[in-house]
Amino acid sequence: MAVGVHIIADLYGVDARLISSSEAISPIMENAIQEGHLTKISSEYYQFRPMGASGIALLAESHLSFHTWPEYGLVTLDIYTCGDRSNADRAFDYIIKVLRPTSVDYHKMERGSQIKEDVRITDPQMML
Amino acid sequence: MAVGVHIIADLYGVDARLISSSEAISPIMENAIQEGHLTKISSEYYQFRPMGASGIALLAESHLSFHTWPEYGLVTLDIYTCGDRSNADRAFDYIIKVLRPTSVDYHKMERGSQIKEDVRITDPQMML
Numbered sequence: 112m113a114v115g116v117h118i119i120a121d122l123y124g125v126d127a128r129l130i131s132s133s134e135a136i137s138p139i140m141e142n143a144i145q146e147g148h149l150t151k152i153s154s155e156y157y158q159f160r161p162m163g164a165s166g167i168a169l170l171a172e173s174h175l176s177f178h179t180w181p182e183y184g185l186v187t188l189d190i191y192t193c194g195d196r197s198n199a200d201r202a203f204d205y206i207i208k209v210l211r212p213t214s215v216d217y218h219k220m221e222r223g224s225q226i227k228e229d230v231r232i233t234d235p236q237m238m239l
Numbered sequence: 240m241a242v243g244v245h246i247i248a249d250l251y252g253v254d255a256r257l258i259s260s261s262e263a264i265s266p267i268m269e270n271a272i273q274e275g276h277l278t279k280i281s282s283e284y285y286q287f288r289p290m291g292a293s294g295i296a297l298l299a300e301s302h303l304s305f306h307t308w309p310e311y312g313l314v315t316l317d318i319y320t321c322g323d324r325s326n327a328d329r330a331f332d333y334i335i336k337v338l339r340p341t342s343v344d345y346h347k348m349e350r351g352s353q354i355k356e357d358v359r360i361t362d363p364q365m366m367l
Contacts, residue, residue, distance in 0.1 A: 121351050155281045155297050167297045169283050183354040223249050226311040
């Protein structure tokens with residue numbers, strides 16, 4: 112058993128105009144959250160000068176992050192979700208469809224895969 | 240060449256009292272950012288019910304995230320930094336010192352390792 116799945120992907124050959132600004136990446140991230148049926152708690156964007164942007168969304172299912180280097184046509188993307196595993200794939204597929212990278216370095220990791228169900232702590236004092 | 244380094248670590252056997260609430264994890268994350276000489280743009284925390292918390296910090300150097308499952312003594316931790324690579328290690332070492340996990344599933348990945356310096360785009364129209 113694991114608590115979630117984490118897609119770690121570096122996207123190369125992305126059209127720099129799609130990823131130069133926080134205004135450009137924010138609709139892509141927000142739509143990816145919707146396409147993945149994910150639950151946004153908050154999202155934050157940052158514009159680097161002269162170009163490049165970062166975006167990070169805290170999700171009820173974990174997080175999604177986006178860091179861009181338009182000068183290299185590069186996006187480093189993380190989609191980490193608990194719950195329905197196909198949600199991460201759906202969000203990822205949407206981003207690939209929009210950004211159309213020429214190559215992708217893709218990894219998918221199980222997170223928390225060594226938990227032991229039988230040592231689950233249920234001390235009621237822990238509960239808030 | 241790569242644009243950054245990403246520590247992906249699942250921490251097991253953590254005392255549940257240290258990770259049950261957003262109030263408990265926020266000083267650990269904020270101190271880790273300081274210990275790693277990292278530059279915080281923003282941070283956000285979320286409390287799950289009955290227990291468990293998430294925290295995510297957008298950094299000028301990328302991001303740091305924390306998701307906890309106190310019922311399993313589990314923290315899934317990501318520290319992704321550009322710039323001085325030893326900063327990620329410093330932040331990580333601090334977190335390990337504070338949380339004292341009994342075991343750690345640790346991965347360190349180079350991000351953007353396939354960029355080609357010689358195809359750097361320098362179109363001034365891209366700059367904001």
